[in-house]
Amino acid sequence: MNEAVxxxxxxxxxxxxxxxxxxxxxxxxxVDVARALDVSHGSVYRHFPSKASLRDAVAKRWxxxxxxxxxxxxxxxxxxPERLEKWLRTAFNIKQKKVCDDPEMFATYxxxxxxxxxxxxxxxxxxxxxxxxxxxDGVAQGEFEIDDVKTTARxxxxxxxxxxxxxxxxxxxxxxxxxRIDALIALLLRGVRVCKQ
Amino acid sequence: MNEAVxxxxxxxxxxxxxxxxxxxxxxxxxVDVARALDVSHGSVYRHFPSKASLRDAVAKRWxxxxxxxxxxxxxxxxxxPERLEKWLRTAFNIKQKKVCDDPEMFATYxxxxxxxxxxxxxxxxxxxxxxxxxxxDGVAQGEFEIDDVKTTARxxxxxxxxxxxxxxxxxxxxxxxxxRIDALIALLLRGVRVCKQ
DNA sequence: TGTCTGACAGATATTGAAATCTGTCAGCGG
DNA sequence: CCGCTGACAGATTTCAATATCTGTCAGACA
Numbered sequence: 001m002n003e004a005v006x007x008x009x010x011x012x013x014x015x016x017x018x019x020x021x022x023x024x025x026x027x028x029x030x031v032d033v034a035r036a037l038d039v040s041h042g043s044v045y046r047h048f049p050s051k052a053s054l055r056d057a058v059a060k061r062w063x064x065x066x067x068x069x070x071x072x073x074x075x076x077x078x079x080x081p082e083r084l085e086k087w088l089r090t091a092f093n094i095k096q097k098k099v100c101d102d103p104e105m106f107a108t109y110x111x112x113x114x115x116x117x118x119x120x121x122x123x124x125x126x127x128x129x130x131x132x133x134x135x136x137d138g139v140a141q142g143e144f145e146i147d148d149v150k151t152t153a154r155x156x157x158x159x160x161x162x163x164x165x166x167x168x169x170x171x172x173x174x175x176x177x178x179x180r181i182d183a184l185i186a187l188l189l190r191g192v193r194v195c196k197q
Numbered sequence: 198m199n200e201a202v203x204x205x206x207x208x209x210x211x212x213x214x215x216x217x218x219x220x221x222x223x224x225x226x227x228v229d230v231a232r233a234l235d236v237s238h239g240s241v242y243r244h245f246p247s248k249a250s251l252r253d254a255v256a257k258r259w260x261x262x263x264x265x266x267x268x269x270x271x272x273x274x275x276x277x278p279e280r281l282e283k284w285l286r287t288a289f290n291i292k293q294k295k296v297c298d299d300p301e302m303f304a305t306y307x308x309x310x311x312x313x314x315x316x317x318x319x320x321x322x323x324x325x326x327x328x329x330x331x332x333x334d335g336v337a338q339g340e341f342e343i344d345d346v347k348t349t350a351r352x353x354x355x356x357x358x359x360x361x362x363x364x365x366x367x368x369x370x371x372x373x374x375x376x377r378i379d380a381l382i383a384l385l386l387r388g389v390r391v392c393k394q
Numbered sequence: 395t396g397t398c399t400g401a402c403a404g405a406t407a408t409t410g411a412a413a414t415c416t417g418t419c420a421g422c423g424g
Numbered sequence: 425c426c427g428c429t430g431a432c433a434g435a436t437t438t439c440a441a442t443a444t445c446t447g448t449c450a451g452a453c454a
Binding site for chain 2: 444445446447448
Binding site for chain 3: 030041045051103
């Protein structure tokens with residue numbers, strides 16, 4: 001067996017992402033994926049138990065790749081307030097960029113988010129953990145004053161749904177959007193900062 | 198012409214709301230409305246230029262009725278922080294109650310909100326004005342410290358989309374919801390309050 | 395005179411038959 | 425033995441014919 005010809009989950013995911021991009025979520029079929037790989041569609045089911053699981057796996061890969069910068073920001077050091085602001089702005093920018101540059105994959109993500117799929121839940125939990133990391137750094141630095149870091153991280157995430165949940169994507173292009181983001185971030189930062197009278 | 202038989206916009210709205218409740222947004226037709234009123238559907242078009250305008254008018258009525266308590270709260274007096282908290286909780290409760298008790302009308306509202314209809318934009322602006330009223334009262338009372346009241350009101354509104362935008366209605370029934378609302382409100386109140394060191 | 399009717403054209407929705415897709419599995423071939 | 429194939433059943437989607445709906449308007453009727 002030639003190495004280039006071995007059918008691996010990774011190769012299937014790659015092909016599935018291509019097919020999703022080409023045909024869109026509604027039109028892409030498992031048969032299309034198999035055809036792209038030049039195998040029978042039965043072979044695909046040898047690696048993924050269902051079309052849904054395949055779609056979920058592709059979305060997970062896509063989300064993980066998109067979120068790498070955010071993980072780095074959260075793991076980094078430096079003053080927490082600036083880092084939190086940067087993190088939120090980066091999160092919004094990534095989403096905004098994806099909705100323009102990769103609309104078909106974004107639509108897939110939207111469908112997943114609306115179906116309350118496990119992958120998206122996991123992804124959201126991860127996001128909250130990243131925020132929590134920055135918040136607890138901020139508490140350690142004496143910059144933030146927070147009772148319950150985890151709960152507050154969740155609140156910050158909830159407060160920003162409008163700019164990361166795909167259901168609101170249509171609003172992201174509006175001209176007043178940036179200034180509203182500024183106001184929201186300012187409000188949230190004031191909500192976690194220690195009071196310097 | 199008997200008074201009970203005069204075809205008024207109000208009677209049409211009443212009948213349309215009934216028809217929407219009975220058949221749902223997807224099934225309700227102008228012919229159904231006309232039938233309920235025992236007139237030809239042409240007569241309905243004498244009072245409303247299109248089905249969309251009729252639907253918008255019904256939704257406006259419904260939203261206005263639902264929001265009366267919020268207007269009263271904003272117009273009232275008393276300490277602004279408590280009033281803001283009460284206002285937000287009331288807003289969430291109203292939505293939550295509607296989604297349970299009046300699901301068909303709520304679905305209509307959801308469709309409208311997703312279509313970015315003018316009536317929903319106007320309604321959102323009104324909500325922001327009510328928040329702004331409470332915020333400016335708070336500033337006058339020395340309880341809040343806010344640069345730009347209008348902008349901050351918008352930010353508070355944006356921060357709470359998750360609990361008033363119908364796209365997130367499915368999440369409102371979850372058991373962890375109340376505590377997340379508590380955390381969000383606490384965060385936002387801290388964000389507008391003056392710092393009492 | 396002004397409101398309402400009912401027939402009409404074009405747009406939209408429904409329906410059921412045919413095509414395609416998903417997921418399974420017995421068996422082929424390296 | 426192991427991964428793959430291809431035929432299959434049931435579920436889902438497509439497609440085109442048909443029916444219904446929206447929006448208009450000339451004319452009836454009070």
